[in-house]
Amino acid sequence: MTASKTTSSSDLILLACFAAAVMAGPVILAPFGAGYPDLLQKFAIFGIFAIGFNILFGLTGYLSFGHAAFLGAGSYTAVWTFKLFSMNPIPAIIMATAFGGVFALVIGFISLRRSGIYFSILTLAFAQMSYNLAYSVLTPITNGETGLQLVQTDPRWLDTTVFGRDYGSTLPSSDLFGITMTGYSGFYFCAVMLIICFYISMRIFRSPFGLMLRAVKTNQNRLNYTGVNTRPYTLAAFVISGMYAGLAGGLMAVTDPLAGAERMQWTASGEVVLMTILGGTGTLLGPVIGAGAIKYFENIFSAYNDTTLMNIFSFLPEGLQTGVVNILGLFVGDGWHLTLGALFMLIVIFLPGGLMEGVNRLVNWATARFKNKDDGAPTPEPAAS
Amino acid sequence: MSVLSVKNVNKRFGGLQALNEVNLEVEEATVHAIIGPNGAGKSTLLNCFVGRLMPDTGNVTFDGHSLLGLPPHEINQIGVSRVFQTPEIFSDLTLLENVMIPAFAQRDGAFQLNPWHSVSDESEVSGEAMEMLRDVGLSDQAQDIASQLSRGDKRRLELAMCLVQKPKLLLLDEPTAGMARADTNNTIDLMKRIAERGVTMVVIEHDMHVVFSLADKISVLAQGTVIAEDLPEKIKGNPKVQEAYLGGAHL
Numbered sequence: 001m002t003a004s005k006t007t008s009s010s011d012l013i014l015l016a017c018f019a020a021a022v023m024a025g026p027v028i029l030a031p032f033g034a035g036y037p038d039l040l041q042k043f044a045i046f047g048i049f050a051i052g053f054n055i056l057f058g059l060t061g062y063l064s065f066g067h068a069a070f071l072g073a074g075s076y077t078a079v080w081t082f083k084l085f086s087m088n089p090i091p092a093i094i095m096a097t098a099f100g101g102v103f104a105l106v107i108g109f110i111s112l113r114r115s116g117i118y119f120s121i122l123t124l125a126f127a128q129m130s131y132n133l134a135y136s137v138l139t140p141i142t143n144g145e146t147g148l149q150l151v152q153t154d155p156r157w158l159d160t161t162v163f164g165r166d167y168g169s170t171l172p173s174s175d176l177f178g179i180t181m182t183g184y185s186g187f188y189f190c191a192v193m194l195i196i197c198f199y200i201s202m203r204i205f206r207s208p209f210g211l212m213l214r215a216v217k218t219n220q221n222r223l224n225y226t227g228v229n230t231r232p233y234t235l236a237a238f239v240i241s242g243m244y245a246g247l248a249g250g251l252m253a254v255t256d257p258l259a260g261a262e263r264m265q266w267t268a269s270g271e272v273v274l275m276t277i278l279g280g281t282g283t284l285l286g287p288v289i290g291a292g293a294i295k296y297f298e299n300i301f302s303a304y305n306d307t308t309l310m311n312i313f314s315f316l317p318e319g320l321q322t323g324v325v326n327i328l329g330l331f332v333g334d335g336w337h338l339t340l341g342a343l344f345m346l347i348v349i350f351l352p353g354g355l356m357e358g359v360n361r362l363v364n365w366a367t368a369r370f371k372n373k374d375d376g377a378p379t380p381e382p383a384a385s
Numbered sequence: 386m387s388v389l390s391v392k393n394v395n396k397r398f399g400g401l402q403a404l405n406e407v408n409l410e411v412e413e414a415t416v417h418a419i420i421g422p423n424g425a426g427k428s429t430l431l432n433c434f435v436g437r438l439m440p441d442t443g444n445v446t447f448d449g450h451s452l453l454g455l456p457p458h459e460i461n462q463i464g465v466s467r468v469f470q471t472p473e474i475f476s477d478l479t480l481l482e483n484v485m486i487p488a489f490a491q492r493d494g495a496f497q498l499n500p501w502h503s504v505s506d507e508s509e510v511s512g513e514a515m516e517m518l519r520d521v522g523l524s525d526q527a528q529d530i531a532s533q534l535s536r537g538d539k540r541r542l543e544l545a546m547c548l549v550q551k552p553k554l555l556l557l558d559e560p561t562a563g564m565a566r567a568d569t570n571n572t573i574d575l576m577k578r579i580a581e582r583g584v585t586m587v588v589i590e591h592d593m594h595v596v597f598s599l600a601d602k603i604s605v606l607a608q609g610t611v612i613a614e615d616l617p618e619k620i621k622g623n624p625k626v627q628e629a630y631l632g633g634a635h636l
Contacts, residue, residue: 203500209497215482222475225460
C-alpha cells in the first residue's frame with residue numbers, strides 16, 4: 001500500500017500547499033511582523049497541539065479541558081531525556097510523544113467512563129491535579145517552582161558514550177547532529193514535525209477509523225446498536241491527541257530546554273480549546289489557523305503599552321488623546337485577553353464554524369461570482385475526491 | 386425452528402409488575418408482531434432483548450446465545466439489529482456514510498484501529514452501501530446530509546443501515562409511529578419485501594393496519610402477560626383480545 005494510492009489527489013494538493021506555506025512561513029509572515037523564529041516556532045508547536053486536540057474534540061465531540069497536562073508532561077519528559085541521555089532532539093521528542101500517550105491512556109481510561117460535561121470536568125480535575133502535584137509532591141522530578149533545567153553535571157549518557165560529545169563547561173543547547181535548535185533551524189525542525197502531524201491527521205480524517213469517530217459525535221447510541229464498541233474508539237482518539245500534546249510539549253523543550261508546571265495549568269488547556277473553535281472545529285486546517293491567529297494576536301497586542309498608544313494617537317487633542325488611550329489601554333498589554341475574548345465572541349456569534357467557515361464562505365462567494373462572469377462556460381471538475 | 390426464545394421473563398419496576406412470566410418463541414423467517422394496549426410492557430420486553438434492561442428472572446436466548454447482560458454492540462455482532470421508535474441515524478453524516486458505518490462494523494467487528502486506511506479505497510463497502518440505498522429508494526440522495534430527510538425517509542435509511550448488516554433478526558419498535566399515511570404504506574411495502582427475503586422480524590406496533598398487513602403470527606400482551614398468541618385472522622376473533630383492547634366491545 002503506497003501513499004499515492006490511498007491519498008486522493010485533492011488531499012495531496014492540500015498537503016503540498018500546506019507544506020509549502022509552512023516552509024515559506026518566514027517569508028509570508030514577514031510583512032505582518034511575524035517573520036521571526038521565536039514566534040514562528042510557537043505557531044508550529046501550538047499548531048501541532050491544536051491539530052491533536054481537534055482529533056479528539058473535532059471528530060468525537062469529547063471536550064477535554066485537561067490537555068495541558070499532556071503538554072506539560074511532554075516538556076518534562078523531553079528535558080529529562082536531555083539530562084539523562086542526549087541533547088539530540090530526536091530521542092527527546094520520541095520520549096515526549098510516548099509519555100504523552102501513556103499518560104493520556106491512564107487519564108482517558110478513567111475520564112471516558114463519562115461523557116459530556118462530566119467528561120470535561122474529570123479531565124479538568126486530572127490536569128489540575130497534575131499541575132498541583134508538579135508543584136508539590138513531585139518536586140524531585142519537576143523541580144517545583146524553579147522549573148526543570150539543564151545543568152552542566154547532567155550525565156547525558158548517550159552523548160558521552162555513543163556520540164562521544166563533550167560540552168565542556170558550557171551549558172549545552174539541544175542540537176540535531178550539530179545543528180543548534182535555536183532560531184530558524186529550531187523553527188524548521190518544528191515545521192517538519194507540523195507537516196508530518198498534519199499528514200497523519202489527514203489520514204485519520206479520511207479513514208474508516210475517523211468515520212467511526214465522527215459517528216461517535218453524531219449518535220453514540222446508534223453506533224452501539226450498530227455493533228461498534230465505542231469505548232476503544234474514543235480511548236484511541238484520546239491517546240492520539242495526548243501524543244500530539246506530548247510532542248508539542250517536547251518541541252517546546254527542544255527550542256528552549258526548560259519545563260515549568262505552568263504549562264499544565266487550566267488556562268493552557270482552555271487556550272487550545274479556543275484555538276480549535278476559533279479556527280474551525282472538525283476541519284483539517286482550522287486548528288492550525290486558530291493556533292496561529294491566537295499566538296499572533298497575543299504577540300501583537302501584548303506588545304503595545306500606554307506609551308506606544310500615546311504615540312499613535314498623538315494627532316488628537318490632549319484631553320481626547322488620554323481618554324482614547326485609557327480605554328484602548330484596557331485591550332492591550334496585559335489586558336490583551338480582553339481583545340481575545342471580544343474576538344472569540346464575534347467569531348462564535350457570526351461564524352460558528354470558525355475562521356474556516358469564513359474562508360469557505362469567501363471561496364463560495366468568489367466561485368459564484370466567477371461562474372456568473374463566465375456565463376455558463378464549463379468549469380473544470382474538481383480533482384477526483 | 387425458533388430463533389428467539391423468551392422463557393419465563395419477569396420484570397418489576399417498584400410496585401409495578403411490568404412483565405409477568407412472559408414466554409415467546411419467534412420462528413425463523415417469520416414476522417412476529419407483539420401488540421397490546423399502552424403500558425402492556427411491549428417496550429420493556431423489547432429492551433430485554435437488546436441488553437438495555439435486565440429481566441429479574443427468566444432468560445432470553447437468540448440462536449443458542451443468552452442475550453442477558455450482553456452490551457448492545459455484542460448483541461448486534463451476533464446478528465440482532467434494531468430499529469428505534471424515533472429513527473436513530475447519524476444525522477450529521479451523508480446517507481452513504483450512514484450505511485457504510487454499519488457495513489464496516491459488520492466486516493471489521495466491534496473495534497478496528499485502521500487510521501491508515503482510506504474510506505475512498507473501500508469500494509466494496511461503499512458499493513454494498515450504495516446497493517442498499519438503491520434498494521430502499523434513497524440512492525439519489527446518497528451524498529446528502531441525513532438530517533435533511535423526511536421522517537419516512539429517515540426510517541428507510543435506518544432500515545438500510547440495519548439490512549446492510551444482513552441481520553438474522555430485526556427488531557422494530559413501532560416502525561411507523563408518527564408517519565403520514567403515504568409514508569406508512571411505503572414503509573409497509575419495504576418491510577414486506579424484507580420479510581420475503583427471509584429476514585426474521587419482531588415488530589412492536591400500535592397500528593393494526595400495519596400489524597395485519599405484515600405479521601405471520603401475533604402475540605398480544607396485556608398488563609405484562611401474553612394473553613393470546615395466534616395467526617392474525619384468529620387473533621381478530623379472540624374474545625380475550627377484544628376484552629383487553631376494547632373492554633368487551635367487538636372489533
